[in-house]
Amino acid sequence: QGKFTLLRDTRTDGSFLVHHFLSFYLRAGCKVCFVALLQSFSHYNIVAQKLGVSLTAAKERGQLVFLEGLKSCLDLLFGEEEEQSEQPSPLQFIRPLSSSESASNLKALFDFVRTSLNPAGSDSWKGPVLLVDDLSVLLSLGATPVAVLDFIHYCRVAVCSQLKGNIVVLVHSNEDSEDEENELVVNSLCHHSDLILWVEGLVTGFCKDVHGQIKIIRRVSLELMAEPDHVQIYQYKIQDKNVTFFARGLSAAVL
Amino acid sequence: QASPTSSTKFGHYYDVSKTMSPELFQSIKWHSFYLAEELSLQPKMKTCNMNSAYTRLLQSIQRIIYQEGFDGSDPQKKQKNILRIGIQSLGSMLWGDDICSSDTPEEIHSLTKFLYVLRGLLRKSLSACIITVPAHLIQNKAIMERVTNLSDMVVGLESFIGSERETNPLYKDYHGLVHVHQIPRLNSLICDVSDTKDLAFRLKRKLFTIE
Numbered sequence: 001q002g003k004f005t006l007l008r009d010t011r012t013d014g015s016f017l018v019h020h021f022l023s024f025y026l027r028a029g030c031k032v033c034f035v036a037l038l039q040s041f042s043h044y045n046i047v048a049q050k051l052g053v054s055l056t057a058a059k060e061r062g063q064l065v066f067l068e069g070l071k072s073c074l075d076l077l078f079g080e081e082e083e084q085s086e087q088p089s090p091l092q093f094i095r096p097l098s099s100s101e102s103a104s105n106l107k108a109l110f111d112f113v114r115t116s117l118n119p120a121g122s123d124s125w126k127g128p129v130l131l132v133d134d135l136s137v138l139l140s141l142g143a144t145p146v147a148v149l150d151f152i153h154y155c156r157v158a159v160c161s162q163l164k165g166n167i168v169v170l171v172h173s174n175e176d177s178e179d180e181e182n183e184l185v186v187n188s189l190c191h192h193s194d195l196i197l198w199v200e201g202l203v204t205g206f207c208k209d210v211h212g213q214i215k216i217i218r219r220v221s222l223e224l225m226a227e228p229d230h231v232q233i234y235q236y237k238i239q240d241k242n243v244t245f246f247a248r249g250l251s252a253a254v255l
Numbered sequence: 256q257a258s259p260t261s262s263t264k265f266g267h268y269y270d271v272s273k274t275m276s277p278e279l280f281q282s283i284k285w286h287s288f289y290l291a292e293e294l295s296l297q298p299k300m301k302t303c304n305m306n307s308a309y310t311r312l313l314q315s316i317q318r319i320i321y322q323e324g325f326d327g328s329d330p331q332k333k334q335k336n337i338l339r340i341g342i343q344s345l346g347s348m349l350w351g352d353d354i355c356s357s358d359t360p361e362e363i364h365s366l367t368k369f370l371y372v373l374r375g376l377l378r379k380s381l382s383a384c385i386i387t388v389p390a391h392l393i394q395n396k397a398i399m400e401r402v403t404n405l406s407d408m409v410v411g412l413e414s415f416i417g418s419e420r421e422t423n424p425l426y427k428d429y430h431g432l433v434h435v436h437q438i439p440r441l442n443s444l445i446c447d448v449s450d451t452k453d454l455a456f457r458l459k460r461k462l463f464t465i466e
Binding site: 013015016019038039040042043046047050070071073074076077078094095096136137139140141142172174177178179180181182238239240241242243 | 299300301302303304313317364367368370371372374375376378379395396397400401404405440441442443444445446
């Protein structure tokens, strides 16, 4: 309850974790707001079906609110004027309407999240969940790192504190990255996360049986002099319908 | 442990010393984008702090997708083909972008915004796009990292010309290396990673070989 989980990937693709959390929370009966910035709805739907969940059905019964970033962006830029004046697009920041309103205001996106997860009278879902894939895209679209961090902060207050829900966010980070803005966002989020799942490609390069390593970092206490974070490391292999985890060096191929 | 003697042939024949015969392309429907011509047309796409050449290119692509029925919006126009788009030297001065010429570009987000909108257009239509980017000219490595993240498949060609590898006997049959930076992972948890990772290429008048 009220937890902030950061998904981080380096040298590999951590999106399998996003698919996992999405189907996990939907199966658990939570109301989910999914801000999907990089892939289409059908991509997530096809994978979710392999994991035993239908996103279409979840949307129809009001359990899943899905923001398809790519489609929203097209509607914003190619859509008719009348459609837009009714409700500001969640991705409004891509088109700053005046020079004073800098391209760093993600308020419309936050309003969208908050409206999606505010419990309606008839709702009987268990705790709300915000899922974001992936936050780094916002920087590519012109949002400043401060705006992105502000957005996350507001979401934490609304979703974690007020609604006692959970947030799961995916960010990319390369080692020796020269993307300072992205590194700033990632490092800042790390400090404020209750749980960090850090997925990394193997240093030794690609291997058929071990796709990578996952570091699970649990924040035991946010106080200064308290216990250090609890860290566990496993390796994993991704298959068509699931992911297997095992202790380092104990892959089935090795034993 | 893939056997080096097995090979797969892709593609078609070409000869860089000749121009294409007119009969070859007269029978198919093709479109081109020439910036100088497009500048005279009125923009229909909303502004979003993007370089105007990119804006017009996106508009042109969107118009073709819509008019030729590649987005399935018009049931009268049933498309059986895929729209194949090729864009050259994106990010270079040819497109009015200053990321290749300046350390502090004015429109630093133009290229990444362009790629995001293009991605949206491709995802909602029957189309595929291949883009070339002069990465060696882009000083800002952060932009290249973002460009990679916004793409489905990323392949780098590294020429031996001008590098110490030119005289290395190991590479004497080749012109450069092929780096596969990223492969698509679409509609699935897994992706199709090949066994061979060290690839080099050889470019001749009639054949482009990757080994």
